[in-house]
Amino acid sequence: MIVGILGCGAIANIITNFASEGKLGVEIKYFYDRDMERAENLASQVDGRVVLDLKDMLSHVDLVIEAASPKAVEEMVPIILKEGKDVIVMSVGGLLNPKIRLNLEKLAKKNNCKIYAPSGAIVGLDGIKAASLGKIQRVTLVTRKPPRSLGITTEKETILYQGKATEAVKKFPLNINVAATVSMAAGQEIEVKIIADPQVDRNMHELEVVGDFGEFHTMTSNLRCSMNPKTSVMAAYSAIKLLNSLNENLLIGT
Numbered sequence: 259m260i261v262g263i264l265g266c267g268a269i270a271n272i273i274t275n276f277a278s279e280g281k282l283g284v285e286i287k288y289f290y291d292r293d294m295e296r297a298e299n300l301a302s303q304v305d306g307r308v309v310l311d312l313k314d315m316l317s318h319v320d321l322v323i324e325a326a327s328p329k330a331v332e333e334m335v336p337i338i339l340k341e342g343k344d345v346i347v348m349s350v351g352g353l354l355n356p357k358i359r360l361n362l363e364k365l366a367k368k369n370n371c372k373i374y375a376p377s378g379a380i381v382g383l384d385g386i387k388a389a390s391l392g393k394i395q396r397v398t399l400v401t402r403k404p405p406r407s408l409g410i411t412t413e414k415e416t417i418l419y420q421g422k423a424t425e426a427v428k429k430f431p432l433n434i435n436v437a438a439t440v441s442m443a444a445g446q447e448i449e450v451k452i453i454a455d456p457q458v459d460r461n462m463h464e465l466e467v468v469g470d471f472g473e474f475h476t477m478t479s480n481l482r483c484s485m486n487p488k489t490s491v492m493a494a495y496s497a498i499k500l501l502n503s504l505n506e507n508l509l510i511g512t
């Protein structure tokens with residue numbers, strides 16, 4: 259399977275490192291970024307090719323990893339799907355707008371391709387998806403990050419947001435992928451709290467789900483990417499695991 263990358267930042271860097279160490283079950287070959295130097299840097303690690311326009315890679319790849327921005331989901335993922343290529347969306351916040359999501363689903367269906375949204379920086383999605391078969395009474399997500407990861411400076415713990423995921427995504431589009439993923443997995447609106455906490459040095463997500471299955475509680479405490487502290491290493495790992503699973507015959511816990 260030949261794969262292209264749209265957006266050559268922190269997540270793409272980790273994925274490409276895996277590829278360069280021979281730890282990826284697919285071939286990462288094409289790179290596109292509006293910052294060409296970034297694309298060139300990654301391409302050089304795996305003898306890949308840089309394209310000047312996303313469209314230039316589409317006839318050569320089976321799948322594109324979007325690791326750019328929510329805006330790219332809206333503007334560029336349709337181009338990928340129209341070419342009949344599968345796509346892994348990392349900027350999951352971009353899918354929370356129902357108009358955008360439905361349009362992408364329609365395009366994927368029409369062109370017989372798939373949109374994958376990996377679990378990203380949170381654990382417990384397997385449980386939420388199963389729980390959503392019954393009635394879910396409550397899903398709450400508390401995201402706690404160092405202020406710098408939220409793009410602010412503060413000396414004391416500060417609640418930046420408390421409310422619905424769909425509203426949070428408008429205010430923190432680059433920090434709310436986890437809320438978007440949980441909300442879509444649950445198939446319903448969820449309650450979100452975002453806290454800037456100078457006492458922590460990890461990106462932390464505490465999830466509580468109560469439904470007619472019972473209840474569960476998870477805590478994910480993520481190391482941050484050195485290239486982009488907003489992003490957790492686990493997010494890149496989840497994309498790599500998903501990529502590798504595309505070639506596996508036994509799928510556990512999906």
Ligand SMILES: NC(=O)c1ccc[n+]([C@@H]2O[C@H](COP(=O)([O-])OP(=O)(O)OC[C@H]3O[C@@H](n4cnc5c(N)ncnc54)[C@H](O)[C@@H]3O)[C@@H](O)[C@H]2O)c1
Nearest residue numbers: 265267268269292325326327348349378379435486489493
């Ligand atoms: N699903 C999750 O749990 C999760 C976790 C972390 C990050 N993310 C999301 O994944 C995406 C990538 O994260 P990252 O940390 O690698 O980001 P990053 O900022 O390190 O890299 C993004 C790269 O994409 C490029 N880019 C942005 N918009 C573009 C466009 N329209 N066309 C071409 N290139 C474009 C930028 O130049 C940059 O090099 C972000 O949207 C981020 O919010 C998701």
